[in-house]
Amino acid sequence: MQRMTPQTEPSPDHTVALVGLPNSGKSTLFNALTGLRQRTANYPGVTVEPLVGRLQFDGQSVTIVDLPGIYSLSPKTEDERLALALLRGEVPEAPAPERLLIVVDASQLERGLVLISWMAHLHRPIAVAVTMVDELAARGGAVDTEELEHILGVPVFPVIGRRGIGVDAIRRSLLRWEPWGIPLIPLAPTASLEDRHRWAQEVVQRVLKSPRPDSLSERIDQYVLHPVVGLLIFAAVMLLFFQTIFTAAQPLMNAIEGGIGWLQERVNAWLPEGVVQDFLSNGLLGGVGAVVVFLPQIMLLYLVLTVLEDSGYFPRAAFLIDRFLSLFGLQGRAFIPILGGFACAIPAILSTRVIPSWQERLTTMLIIPLMTCSARLPVYTLLVAAAIPPVYLGGILSLQALVMMGLYLLGAGSGLLVAWLLRRTVLRSMQTPFFVELPPYRLPAWRTVLLRTWSSGREFLRTAGTIILLLSLVLWTLTEIPRVDVPPGTPLLEAQRLQLEGSLAGQLGHALQPFFAPLGFDWKITVATIGSFAAREVFISFLGQLYAIDVEAADTTLRHIIATQVPLPTALSILVFYVYALQCISTMAVLRKESGSWWWVALAFVYTFALAYGLSFAVHQIAQWLLR
């Protein structure tokens, strides 16, 4: 693998682009061709990142670019604009592909031929890969690829991407750089879509043995798109999805945390106490842990997402839920990212890539931090248990449970309202219609699923991971500098308290306390809140340190302290603050990466902070007035 930067190191490589309609089986073919030798291309200034893979054999190498799906030569979305700019060689960082491999779904030959007719105007040698020929055969159809080759005057490869059949022939042709051709099409560049379809229909009549209609998908859809049964299935699938990333990831995350903790103990045992030991164990290992701990959720989310997409359920679910989300200016495909946000904002923001329209995708990204992620749960649990009386309304409904549910609803409801507002202001524009294609149901190809899961994890470590690690180290520095002289013989917990109080973070908390005073925060809560801008869980460990108690040994002690020392209005105010505030540097790092600009991160931070501050203030004032 190497970077595609021809201006700095001229490479004798050939470059070929994969071109196709959305859902034509392009990605499956790309995975079959390149396997693990792929990565996303990072072109400055562009938000959509095509995958780049490499074929290598016997000193020959060919770079393959997997472009976003396109319909014609006139782009309507950000993805299509980028795909066409890359095709035409208008992206300075990326070499123009010398050849095009056009991927055509055998069951949508006509539309595929129309795309070929557009691509012919680019005057680049092409070859055609006809995918999913097995599905066509299963329904009694067939494509005469030799005749198609003859008509178009370019090589045509029949392939079954999911099983890797026919892929070798393409690989060989690429590595030998066999001559491809510019298709012979009797259409002028100005030809209308009607003319193109008429030509395509003539070709189809000559090469296609028509298949029987897809009755299996139709039968399944009678249930999946049924007004009642369909909604039940949707609810069940979403529950399963949620369970997977929420519950199934937990043991893996615990194992990672345990492993990091064990390493930290080793380091603490080997090295003498001091800044070096603390840097290695808390700064570096802690930072690495903060990155790696997200991997299980990210990879599981991608696993489920790929299965949902490849099986054909995802577009149906989007079709089903679109009406609800359209009320808030979002579209059906946004439900997966939003739901994912309840587990963790990081994989959720990454998964917004399923939304084709840039404005809708950005809106979805910006509201995901308002979904109650699992990191808020320890803070909620602690404060609710400490501050809300354990009474049962009417003898059944637990008040604590009601407050918890209220916090979840408050976050989700506010998120949707913010989306509505954003879509009517900063992120208005709506130049493309909403539509979903409902493809036939298929069994997911496990190879593709595992490859995508694996690459998603690797991508996260490579890109966001480095920013997260860096920011974690900055935060560690803030709590460790300047060193506080602790008198010898001070108990460990007391020493930790003195260090935190005297550190830059502690000083910052003291300095900012007047600003947070209207919310009812004392300086200890202010320091803990500042600390939790790194990650929300830090709130508990900071509060523990500030009260000089061992949180892990006795969580109940902290609960008791909060119950006795933190008044109810303040506890409620903290809870509301945590519903809204974007307190997670990892989320900000991923948001920067996916939105392409720190400006969007700034917007997300400022709007969530404004909501957090304003509503906490209101809640504190109202609660104080009510309890007077």
Next chain:
Amino acid sequence: MPASEIPLSHAPFCRPLVVCGYSGAEPFVERFRELGLIYGARVTLRRRAPLGGSIEVEVGGIRLGLRLHEAAMIYVRPATSDAADDTAN
């Protein structure tokens, strides 16, 4: 526009229809046409989305989910019984 031409959003279900016109912003119409909803294309309304708001249509062998107010930009008329050539451009 002749009385037999109706917006796709208001067309009857499960009847053979033919696309015969558009009204709406250029990019929208362009995209619908690229999806196969060209002049003369045969289209069938399949079902309403379970929560409403959208419809499923079949055109050129593919199935599409479209929002109702966007489907209203496409005009259709009942297909004539002879399958010969409905193309009218």
